[in-house]
Amino acid sequence: MVSELMEVRRVRDGVVIDHLPAGTALEVLKLLKLGEGARVVVLMNVESSKLGRKDVVKVEGRRLSNDELVALSLLAPGATVNTVEEYRVVSKVRATPPEEVRGFLRCPNLTCITNQEREPIKTVFRRRSERPLSYYCTYCGTVLSGPEIVRNIRA
Amino acid sequence: MISILDFSREDLEYLFERADYYSTQLGRKLRVLEGRVVALAFFEPSTRTRFSFEVAAKRLGADVVGFGAAEGTSVEKGENLADTVKMLEAYADLIVIRHRLEGAAKFAAEVSEDPVVNGGDGRQHHPTQAMIDLYTVRKLFGDVDGLKYAVVGDLKYGRAAASFIYGLSLYRPAEVYLVSPPELRARPEVLEVLRERGVRYREVSSLDEAIEEVDVVYMTRVQKERFRDPSEYERVKGSYRLTLEHLARAKRGMKVLHPLPKVDEIELAVDRTEYAAYYYQASLGVPLRMALLALILGGE
Numbered sequence: 175m176v177s178e179l180m181e182v183r184r185v186r187d188g189v190v191i192d193h194l195p196a197g198t199a200l201e202v203l204k205l206l207k208l209g210e211g212a213r214v215v216v217l218m219n220v221e222s223s224k225l226g227r228k229d230v231v232k233v234e235g236r237r238l239s240n241d242e243l244v245a246l247s248l249l250a251p252g253a254t255v256n257t258v259e260e261y262r263v264v265s266k267v268r269a270t271p272p273e274e275v276r277g278f279l280r281c282p283n284l285t286c287i288t289n290q291e292r293e294p295i296k297t298v299f300r301r302r303s304e305r306p307l308s309y310y311c312t313y314c315g316t317v318l319s320g321p322e323i324v325r326n327i328r329a
Numbered sequence: 330m331i332s333i334l335d336f337s338r339e340d341l342e343y344l345f346e347r348a349d350y351y352s353t354q355l356g357r358k359l360r361v362l363e364g365r366v367v368a369l370a371f372f373e374p375s376t377r378t379r380f381s382f383e384v385a386a387k388r389l390g391a392d393v394v395g396f397g398a399a400e401g402t403s404v405e406k407g408e409n410l411a412d413t414v415k416m417l418e419a420y421a422d423l424i425v426i427r428h429r430l431e432g433a434a435k436f437a438a439e440v441s442e443d444p445v446v447n448g449g450d451g452r453q454h455h456p457t458q459a460m461i462d463l464y465t466v467r468k469l470f471g472d473v474d475g476l477k478y479a480v481v482g483d484l485k486y487g488r489a490a491a492s493f494i495y496g497l498s499l500y501r502p503a504e505v506y507l508v509s510p511p512e513l514r515a516r517p518e519v520l521e522v523l524r525e526r527g528v529r530y531r532e533v534s535s536l537d538e539a540i541e542e543v544d545v546v547y548m549t550r551v552q553k554e555r556f557r558d559p560s561e562y563e564r565v566k567g568s569y570r571l572t573l574e575h576l577a578r579a580k581r582g583m584k585v586l587h588p589l590p591k592v593d594e595i596e597l598a599v600d601r602t603e604y605a606a607y608y609y610q611a612s613l614g615v616p617l618r619m620a621l622l623a624l625i626l627g628g629e
Contacts, residue, residue, distance in 0.1 A: 287432035313432025
C-alpha cells in the first residue's frame with residue numbers, strides 16, 4: 175500500500191534526497207530555499223533499514239549545486255542525492271562532509287580576522303571529527319559542532 | 330611562525346642552544362643580519378615584546394622600522410590589514426605583527442611573501458612568549474619534562490597562558506594544573522591538544538589546590554572586565570593572587586613565572602624572594618628573539 179502511494183508521487187525530473195536523519199526534512203527545505211511554487215514531497219519518519227527512521231525529500235524540476243550538496247552534507251551527513259530524469263535515477267551521490275570547507279561557513283567568533291568585512295579573506299574550516307560532526311576555524315580555532323554548523327552556513 | 334605548535338621539541342631545543350650562544354654576545358653589535366630590515370607592525374600596544382624584538386634585531390645588525398599602535402598610521406585612516414602588510418613586505422625582510430584579532434598573523438603570513446612572526450593575535454597565540462617561558466624553565470631546572478606546573482589566571486582569553494600550555498604539550502610534564510575561575514577555563518581546543526598529546530592535566534578553581542605540589546607557578550592576571558558580575562570578581566580574585574602565605578606552603582626550589590606586565594596578581598613582597606623568576610624570564614626575551622630572528626633570516 176505504502177509503496178503504491180509513493181509510486182504516485184514518483185519524481186519525473188528532479189532530485190530525491192534520501193537517508194535524511196529523521197526530523198531533518200524541514201531543515202533541508204529551508205536550506206534549499208524551497209518555498210512557494212516548488213513541487214516537493216516530504217516523507218517523515220518512514221522506516222529505514224539503515225537509520226531505523228528516516229526522512230525523504232523529493233523535489234520536482236530541481237538539481238543540487240555543489241554548494242547545496244556541501245550544505246546538505248553538513249546538515250545530514252550521509253544523505254544520498256538521487257538525480258532523476260524521465261523517472262530513472264541517473265546519478266546517486268552521497269553527501270559526505272568535506273575535510274575542509276572554504277568560504278562556506280561563518281566564524282561565530284566576532285574577533286576572528288575572517289569577520290573583517292574589508293579584508294580579502296575567506297573562512298577555512300577543517301573537520302575535527304566525523305561523529306559527531308565538528309569543524310574548527312583555521313584562523314582562530316573556534317569549534318563548530320552539531321546544529322552550530324548549519325546555523326553558520328553563509329546565506 | 331604563527332603558533333608554538335608549528336615547532337617540534339627538537340626545533341625548540343636547537344633554538345634554545347642558539348639563545349644560549351646569543352646570551353654570551355649581548356655586549357657587542359653583531360653583523361648577522363646586516364643589511365636586513367625587520368618591520369614591527371604592532372597594531373595593539375606592547376612595550377616588552379616590541380622593545381625586545383627591536384633590541385634583538387638591532388643587536389644582530391638589522392635595521393628596524395614599524396609602529397607601536399594603529400594611531401598615527403594609515404590604518405587609522407581605514408587601510409585594511411592586507412594592504413598594510415603588502416606595504417611592509419615591500420620595505421622589509423621580515424614582519425613581526427601584533428593584532429587584537431585572532432588569526433591576524435596567519436592572514437598576514439598568507440598575504441606576505443616575507444616571513445611573518447606572530448607577536449600576539451587576540452586571545453589566541455603568543456608563540457615567542459611561550460618560547461621564552463619554556464627556555465626559562467629549562468635554564469632554571471635543566472629540563473621541562475617531569476615537572477609539575479600550575480598555570481594560573483585567565484586561561485580563556487589570555488594568549489600567553491594558552492601558548493604556554495600549548496608549549497608544555499610539546500614536552501612531558503608530570504602534571505599541569507589549570508587554575509582559573511570556572512568562567513575563564515581554557516578553551517576546548519586548548520584542552521584537546523593536551524588530551525591528544527597525552528598530557529596529564531587537572532582543572533581546579535583555586536591556587537590552594539596546587540601550590541604544595543608544583544615546581545612552577547605560571548601566573549597571569551584575571552581581569553575584572555571579564556566578569557559579568559563585578560561582585561563575582563571581588564569574591565574570587567583572592568584565589569588567583571599569589572602571596573607570601575602561598576610561598577610558605579610551596580616546595581623548596583619552586584619558581585614563579587609571569588609573562589608581565591603584572592598588576593596585583595602577585596603580592597609585591599614576592600618579588601624579593603628566591604621564588605620570583607619573572608624578571609630573569611623577561612631578561613631572556615632578547616637572546617631568545619635574537620636566536621629566532623637569526624634562524625629565520627640568517628639561515629643559521
